[in-house]
Amino acid sequence: MSTLLTSRIMTDVFGGITSGAVIALVALCLVIVWKSTNVLNFAQGAMGMFATFVGMNLVFHDTNYWLCLVLSVATGLVVGGLTERVLIRPLYGKPEINPIVVMVGFLGLLEALVPAIWASSFNTVPSPFSQVYFQSHGNTVLLSPFVLYQIALALGVMLVVALLFQYTTLGLKMRAAALAPEVSRLLGVRVNRLLTLGWMLSSGIGALAGVIVSTGHTLDATNLDGIFVSAFIAAAVGGLESPLGAVIGGLLIGLAQQFILNYWSANLAPLAGVIVLLISLAIKPQGIFTRTVTRRV
Amino acid sequence: MQYIYQGESSMNHQRIHRAVKLVSASTLMLGMLSWGVGLASSASATTATPGVTAKSVTIGATVPLSGIAAGYGEVSAAAAAVFSYVNSKGGINGRKINYLRKDDCYNINALGCTAGTGVTTLSQTQALVTQSHVFADVGSLGTAAQGTVLNYLNQNGVPNLFVNSGSSLWNQPKKYKGLFGFQPSYQAESKVFAYWIKKNEPLAVVGQIGQGDDFGANGLAGLLAAHLPIAKANQLTYDANVTSPTLAAGLIQDISTLKANKVNAVVLDSIPPVTQAILKIAYNLGYSPQWLISSVGADPISVATPLEVGAITLDYFPSTADTANSWNQWVTKVIKRFPAARADFPNYFTGANAGVLDANMLYGASYAVAFCEALKSLGKNVTRAGLLKAMTTVRFATPSQTPLRYSATKHQGLLGGSLAQIIANTNPASNPQYIKLLGNAEYTTGDTSTTPVITAAPIVSPIPGWLS
Structure with a gap:
């Protein structure tokens, strides 16, 4: 058993699941927003990191880690709600490129705003759990209390x-x-409120992803950018509207990245997403978890 | 006939494609526009010697003041303080030195960069040349960053002096007449490390983690030139242009590899934040080899972890704890009295290490002093051709314990330094010593396997009277 845990394969599996879990989380955010409002949220990562900054920056001023985490998520909820109300609501019923352009602009704005507000520093966010990896007979098991916490x-x-x-x-x-x-509106469901709630939920989860990624590392506005790209692919592979598909897609990309990193080259790891996307497009271009609608004419 | 309804996702792909095309087209247009503007302004600036008036000499540098390598901001800040000090004494031959420091974020426009959207080392260098009309580029920083502007500065005839990097790129006098480095080459540094390994750990299995550019590649070349057997599997690189979590994922892999291969001496050619990440990850993996860390990535105050204690590094300045050293006293005086802003020296004026010199400050002060000496030797008649000639003839006196000498065929700069060991990472209240020099010796060598490592006594150049 212990030799299995420290084997090269299991090391990659643990590493892959760790990064895949975060990708899956961000992919899930994208799917929630897509499902509730048909908007592709390009600022998903930046919104999450902005909220992370608001909360986690206080760690450097001796605030309790868990309090900062709660504050980050709360900020995420607020940012998500405000974004939907102020930026997205006026665009319903307009061409679908409009919200995409607005959110790309919002992404740029947030990533410029963060370093303008908070001075850059190389302080790492302290982890509430030990980052020392478990050892088995002198070999490393690529799991630590901290990694288990992340997963x-x-x-x-x-x-x-x-x-x-x-x-x-x-x-x-x-x-x-x-x-x-x-139909929902006719049945008395207050649809607008639920759309706002969808955005709040997605942005709150995004903030949590930001916290998970940044713990043990330096806080940076772009920490989620690379993960966002992978998450976008994961969501697309899943068919954009399947939460389960997004999660499985995210884990797959995380694992693919890890194996490429270990057996090929660290520089090629970002290609993992593209490879997963290519394979999924070849097998089922409409998304692996989308029900195919076939029509006869 | 059968149609497959592909759902929203493929439509969205088309939309994204369109958006991407739009963005790239507009970037291209902006690029062409700024190129045109650059051409127009450079045409109007060809009279007399650029940057030189009867009362002033304007020079500039592109350096990281924000972003991943912002910690090096102190280097050019120390140089600026030296120029302010010299100006307060009337300048050089009646001319005040005007030093413009432009933030280029190490040419990585991310990771906390606040220089502005689209700013690169090239765009900032072009601004210095075409808008500020600098006489020379002095003390710009970064191997990969400065590698992007060699040709631009060369084509425009702008002297490019004391590039802050140990790459051997700066030592190509035939191709780049106006280009001069400052610190020893990474090859030379690695050869001195190899000398230490052979003497102290002759049986060690050696590995290297290098930055994925010339910095790492030259460091490796030096180790191999010294005939250290390093297996291909233990020659590893990292990419500085990624976020902290992505960087860490790659490093975990690299360090696991070194541990599995039972490597027990690891040479790091990394910048300080990456050195810190490497040391922490190694600790978490239960791995503790002998570290040998390039001088540019070893500063204990920047690396800021006790895990660095015991590491070997190269130092070409006197120990900063040596308060009796005349240059240390002089640099302390200059930095205390002439900082452009106290925030330029975040560790010097506040915090646990307040009042303690670090190697970055000695570095910046050294090239500034050398520039003043070259300029002084020109007398009243300041021209670019005269400056280049002075670079190879002046016998520079700087804080460095290794002679700074250039010749018509050698533009590297310092030829080596002292071996040193990190002994603390926080300021011991009574004796602020972070780095201890190992023995009273200087090691100098060249880049190739044919030049041996030569041992000599360190020098202390006297401070020129007009500076003190």
């Missing part, structure tokens, strides 16, 4: 989201509002 947090959030959508009235309303807004 558990990411998977926990995904589980909560799944339960929310599947088993609560609120989740049912959100699904209904996204699927058939007019």
